[in-house]
Amino acid sequence: MSLLVVGSVALDSVETPFGKADDVLGGSATYFSVSASHQTAVQLVGVVGSDYPVHKLEPLKALGIDLAGLEHAEGESFRWRGRYRHDLNSAETLETRLGVFSHFRPKLPPQFRSAEYVFLANIDPRLQLQVLEQIDKPKLVACDTMNFWIESRRGDLMELLKHVDLITLNDGEARQLTEQANLVQAARWILDKGPRTVLIKKGEHGAFMFTRDSIFYAPAYPLEAVFDPTGAGDSFAGGFMGYLARTNDLSDANLRRAVIVGSAMGSFVVEAFSIERLLDVTRDDIDRRVADFHRLVSFDQGMPT
Ligand code: AMP
Numbered sequence: 001m002s003l004l005v006v007g008s009v010a011l012d013s014v015e016t017p018f019g020k021a022d023d024v025l026g027g028s029a030t031y032f033s034v035s036a037s038h039q040t041a042v043q044l045v046g047v048v049g050s051d052y053p054v055h056k057l058e059p060l061k062a063l064g065i066d067l068a069g070l071e072h073a074e075g076e077s078f079r080w081r082g083r084y085r086h087d088l089n090s091a092e093t094l095e096t097r098l099g100v101f102s103h104f105r106p107k108l109p110p111q112f113r114s115a116e117y118v119f120l121a122n123i124d125p126r127l128q129l130q131v132l133e134q135i136d137k138p139k140l141v142a143c144d145t146m147n148f149w150i151e152s153r154r155g156d157l158m159e160l161l162k163h164v165d166l167i168t169l170n171d172g173e174a175r176q177l178t179e180q181a182n183l184v185q186a187a188r189w190i191l192d193k194g195p196r197t198v199l200i201k202k203g204e205h206g207a208f209m210f211t212r213d214s215i216f217y218a219p220a221y222p223l224e225a226v227f228d229p230t231g232a233g234d235s236f237a238g239g240f241m242g243y244l245a246r247t248n249d250l251s252d253a254n255l256r257r258a259v260i261v262g263s264a265m266g267s268f269v270v271e272a273f274s275i276e277r278l279l280d281v282t283r284d285d286i287d288r289r290v291a292d293f294h295r296l297v298s299f300d301q302g303m304p305t
Helices: 028-036 054-062 097-105 126-135 146-150 154-161 169-177 183-191 232-249 251-267 276-280 285-296
Strands: 003-006 008-014 017-025 042-048 065-072 078-083 092-097 115-118 140-144 166-170 195-200 208-210 213-220
Touching: 003 028, 003 126, 003 232, 008 213, 017 042, 028 042, 028 054, 028 126, 028 208, 028 232, 028 251, 028 276, 042 097, 078 232, 115 126, 115 232, 126 154, 140 232, 146 154, 154 232, 166 169, 166 276, 169 183, 169 195, 183 195, 183 208, 195 232, 195 251, 208 251, 232 251, 251 276, 251 285
Parallel strands: 003 042, 003 115, 008 078, 042 065, 115 140, 140 166, 166 195
Antiparallel strands: 008 017, 078 092, 195 208, 208 213
């Protein structure tokens, strides 16, 4: 099934306790699409400025990512500068430069309009809404967001919630959006606003999937070394949506499997800067990690006490 993503295609400058990288490939749509491409073909919609090193996007094409919806605009590319201190769970944004994103109006190529699985990655919710107006009849629409947009575009975000089936956000964002300290209550609050499924990510503490009738929890993979957490959330979403699009099964059991594939992809991306690790990971690596997850959470319930 076709999978479409709209989001940022960025140049990131990142500092972690283990090193520093300047102007490397980043952005929510970039991480998402590379991660998802290990499951299925991906159509990408976004914008880059005249300063973008477009030749560095060649490996994306080789992974089957269709860049027909990537606009090349006059001006500076979107840039994000962030820092992680010893708590690798939360990024400190040092600078966000919207550049060509501030005038961007997403235009879907005609062949993208029939996409069945749609991910509105982290960008201005007004742009996320504009994409939905151009889509025919998707089977599943999911969105992501972040503190930047919760603060500056709350009204648009609330409108967006009415039109999506699923939202992914991290625990801090869920608390900020809902003003609920308790995550179960935060999820209920969001479920009342439109989405049927809420995925709350908790960094190294895993992820929860909430629906009206069930809660599923997946731990994060216990890595010995996390190098750069940037993109973990988008790579999680890419694995999750890619798996759903490939299997085209929206049962609860399959959504749970998709959460594990997403968790596996999140665990790979943090092993190196930028999308480096996602480019060389193989389907065998992914399958092995999913099997590791299965062992990690299986236990024998034993005799009733
Ligand atoms: P995450 O998966 O949550 O770690 O997202 C990391 C990516 O989000 C980085 O590559 C950034 O370029 C991108 N990003 C950061 N701030 C924004 C923003 N305000 N809008 C869109 N993308 C952003």
